[in-house]
């Protein structure tokens with residue numbers, strides 16, 4: 162299975178001076194944790210990291226420190242996540258038939274989740290990691306007034322990895338570019354084209370590091386995985 166790590170963002174909501182994936186959490190850059198998980202996945206045999214030119218040296222240093230035992234390729238990203246994925250798809254080797262797209266910002270991803278998504282794609286499916294919503298969700302207008310409370314039982318929060326047959330995802334991106342569609346994840350392109358996409362239940366720990374609070378959560382999760390944090394008191 163081929164994996165594209167989307168790492169070309171700017172981290173505006175993080176409020177950092179540069180790319181949030183280069184911020185250290187539990188002693189290592191966010192991207193290093195994502196790459197470590199990818200390299201621990203048995204199913205992944207080729208990795209493309211899509212980044213901005215300004216970050217190339219830093220990303221290459223992270224890759225070198227990970228001492229990868231399979232190809233890890235640098236790809237220049239675009240203005241939006243959608244553009245970056247599109248460029249990543251164009252850079253896949255000719256033999257790639259299935260691809261997982263993963264946000265570098267989801268650095269708590271577990272290798273088992275990558276393996277599970279890869280197995281689904283190898284079986285011919287398009288799937289995304291997702292987790293059932295646990296809050297009551299409100300639809301609110303521009304003035305802050307509540308319009309509706311959608312039935313929570315059918316709501317899932319989309320995550321990555323998201324996995325697809327390469328040819329179909331390339332076609333979906335080409336259609337999006339032609340039609341001017343703008344989406345925040347790849348599954349949304351399949352949805353617009355009426356192509357089936359399924360969810361694979363993922364642990365809620367698979368968060369996207371978006372705001373400074375998420376750095377605190379990630380540090381705690383990584384510390385707990387290393388046995389450095391006591392569990393909840395009973």
Ligand SMILES: Nc1ccn([C@@H]2O[C@H](COP(=O)(O)OP(=O)(O)OP(=O)(O)O)[C@@H](O)[C@H]2O)c(=O)n1
Nearest residue numbers: 167168169170171172173174240241245265266
């Ligand atoms: N032009 C872009 C924008 C985003 N991403 C990647 O897509 C993932 C999810 O995006 P997001 O959390 O929105 O990252 P940023 O764009 O960095 O954050 P913000 O929207 O707050 O600026 C991240 O791993 C990010 O690096 C990307 O590859 N190319």
Ligand SMILES: C[C@](O)(CO)[C@H](O)COP(=O)(O)O
Nearest residue numbers: 242264319320321345346369
């Ligand atoms: C793909 C994604 O991670 C699914 O939750 C998300 O849509 C991408 O992040 P963004 O911040 O919405 O661009």
